[in-house]
Amino acid sequence: MIGGAGLLLLLAIAALFGGAPLALVDRRLGYAATFLGSVLLVIAALAALDAGPFTALSWTGVVGEPEALHLDALSGFFALAAGLVWGATSSYSLAYDTGPGRSLAVAYALTLGAIAVLFSTSDWLLFLAAWETMTLAAYWMILEAVGRPLRIFSAAFVFLAFGEASTILVALAIAGLYDGTGSFAMTSPIAGPMVSVVFVAALVGFGLKMGVAPFHMSEWLPIAHSSAPSNASAVLSSTLTLAGVYGLFRVVALLPDGPSWWGALLLTIGAISALLGALFAAVSEHAKGLPAYSTIENNGLILVALGISLIARSDGLPALAAFALFAAFFQALAHAVTKAALFLFAGDVERSVHTLDLSRTRGGTKAADPVASGAGVLAALSLAAAPPLAGFVSEWMILEALFQSFRFPQAWLQFTGLLAGAVVALAAGLVLVAMVKFVGFAALYRPVRPPNAERPRGLRAPIAGLTVLVAALGVLSPWILTALAPTVSAFEGARTAAPVGSLLAIPSGWSILSGSPSGFFGIISPPALLLAFAIGSLPALAYFALGRRGAERRVPAWSGGRAAPPPSETYTSFGYSTGLRLMLSGFLGTREVRRASSPGVSAEIATPLSYDVDLEVLDVFKSFYDALVRLVLWAAEGTKRAIMPGRIGRYLTYILLTVLVVIVYVAAAFPGP
């Protein structure tokens, strides 16, 4: 019998998918349906977290396996994160999507529906079907770039290629699970010799969707290079990658305690992703490329936390294992919400100033909408781990978990943990540079142009709403973690308590403890921090409130004793991160490219030589894939020339040979009476 929560889940999925046909009638109708579906999904997910797992619908599948749509604490958590994000992106899309066609809305609704099914299925076959639907629908969304310049197809193809590779590996992992358990159910634990194959296949397959190194171009390239619509970018970057995280957690939950190299592998991939993502975010000039790189960093952090947890679990450190898991889940939630806010803000930048080049945005967003701009700043601050926002709490928890890698029994694991900790800390520093650059040039820059009158209304509320959520997640993190306890318990298969407690005068339950069996290791209390901030800033607020009026004096900006500087003298965001480009040229492969933009003149010096200069950075992984593509194209071309030279005689020979083979085969296989 379908219970209330089950009905809500069914309605949610129906509304999300129903958005697609409705969008064919009217784009706004489609988005309204997905908004409704998102709200229903959030309620259903909250029910699953609160009251335990429920099944909405069950039936028997095509190969006789039991199929069901249900939510448990684990999938409920991911559905909750996704639903929160989609609620904002759907209402945002109502104002944002003013393009000529309706197909973006259709693809958007299909993507959301597929991900919702993916979260609520209880067996691997339907999971795989949803996974593939999600990939194809997302591919369609990426194709819906404004104006569709031809070059974007290559970026969309890159997404599709990585997506299909991911599907193949996920299918491989599922086959391994089936081989070990004889069942497609998501609840059957696996043991035996295949576990390592399943683990690696799942890690690579889901890692491809998370965009972690060395597959990170599957994340940034479609977003940065194709200028995919911003509502699509938000969905891709925060919830499509979340689907990858969910899949990985699902598979890992079924695996037994593995060898320690599993965790070490996760740590390594995660740390490298974090560093790469942070580094390229810091030098990115694209208002959507920068957050996309930051997604790579954040997903790397999730892998790091999971890695610590796996190592701790197999080495008999349950407290650390649980703490790292809480960190991983909180990081996934914080990142999904924050990154969606940042992408929506990037879309606002796009609509306000008609450019995504950070060196050209020039504070247009602040002029257009100071509230949305402030929300964007807050979201970026959270990603830069500014207390007491959500990003700060998750970053702190992950670093605290890494600090405790000295508890690992083997020296090489301690060393790996230490190294990963150093790399993650470095990445956190670089992300700070990236986010300061993003908010500085996109949001805080003194406006030099009047606001764009065509900026659609209604962009503000979703961004602001998500940002309020970001702040609330951070400040209320001890209670959020307590609410996450069922999810972590579901993952661990054992009752796990949230790492909250008390210290000094801070009330019990207000603090997060990075605990150990023998007491706490580190402690932080975001609500107390907020209180301290509030009280500490009272004198300053009072001073400004009372004394500032009338004391303000405005003078023209100093420009070396000359008149007001021309626009060509404004500092650029490119300049802001050139220091990094030059200092880390070994990592970034920085090189300066000069092209003569006027014909070279040597005889007549009066017309000077003019150059276009560009300081390019190079991603070694991208050049590897480029080389791979060139190799495949070369091999394909060679094969084509060898066997299809375009001569009729050769083709007739092929036909005759085929007929001959068929006759021989038939004669041999089916002897006459």
Place this chain on the structure above:
Amino acid sequence: MSRPGWTEVAAGRPPGSGARSLAYVSPEGDLALWNDHEEHRTLLVRRPELSAEERAVLGNWRAGRSGPAVVSVGEQVHGYGVFTFPYGPVAMGVAEAGGFEVRTYGERILEIEPSVGHKRRGIEEQVVGKTVEDAALWIERRAGPFALSHAAAFRFAAESAAGRPVAERELGVRALGQELQRIYNHLHVLARLAEAASQNVGAAQLNALAESALRALGATFGHRWGFGALVPGAPGRRLDAPDRTDLEARLRRLGSEFEALGETLLGSRTFLDRIQSTGTVSTEDALRWGAVGPTLRASSVAWDDRLRDPTIPYREMFVPVVTERAGDALARVLVRREEVRGSLLLIEQLLDRWPRLGGGEAAPVEAIEPGRGIARGEGPSGDLVYDVRVSEGRIRSVASRTPSQANWPLVALSLRGAVFTDFAFSFESFGASFAETDG
């Protein structure tokens, strides 16, 4: 008008095809000087024909005559994220009223254009109609640290225009003053470089040495910068035996302190790291853009006007000409260091022969016949040219080409591709002055 040792060419281009650099072009364009580096001589060409490159060189010398302008070496850089960073004209780090327009994408200087002409006083225009003696007082105030080289070159030009010989004793006074001022300037440049490298002890000691050079100048000529030192009848010009003994003692002390300090400074790794291969000027660029002085000599071109132009009795003394090959800031530092030693040696020789120098006290120049004179001299930062017309005892026109004007394009070229922090090391090593440029 041509001076002893100059070769005069009738019209057009200077003969030959060897290495040469443009040294001066008169405002009317009727006369030009070239340095012939093959034959080591000055070529004077009437009605010269300038190539396009030489016209660009000339344009830079004249930049800033009518309001602020930039010195450009003919390249423009554009690109995403590239912006202009205005440094000056009122900025920390540039001691004078002059600036730089830096094209950059951050951190690295893609292109830099010195911005000159912000504080032009028009001294050359203002002295027209004055007597030569009055005009000389204006001219030497063009740039304090270079007062004596300007005063000397101007006086030589005016005397040449008036067709008047200069007494040996007067030549000695001018040589002595210029060498003392050279010592001060080189010490000052070294101190600025040490300051830029945060070699605070070294900088303080070099500044103290530079101050003692200024005091020696003041004790000898009655003015720290040598203002009025060359006026006939000015105090301190007789240099009696006790004065010479005092000066010798001062310079001996300065010399020994400088030797020790130079060793320490050039033994400092941190200092060398900052100036080595910083601000490199190639020989080709130096010749093409008409570099002068230590800048030219540090790029392996052995040109010193004290050897070419025998107006001051350098011919009879040992003049060490120092060259370096690298063309970087370190090379310019080494050249300046050797030139401090060389100047000390020159002054010693000069004081030795002081009692034997003939001729009485100099008399004011009073030209009755219209005449024109051109003179060159080797100032601390390079050679300078004065082109003076006189008639009836009054100045009719003054034109000049100063070492700073000649060296700006090299300052700009040397900084291309450098990072911001190299700026001070390259800029200071040239000893270029905005006041001298603006006039």
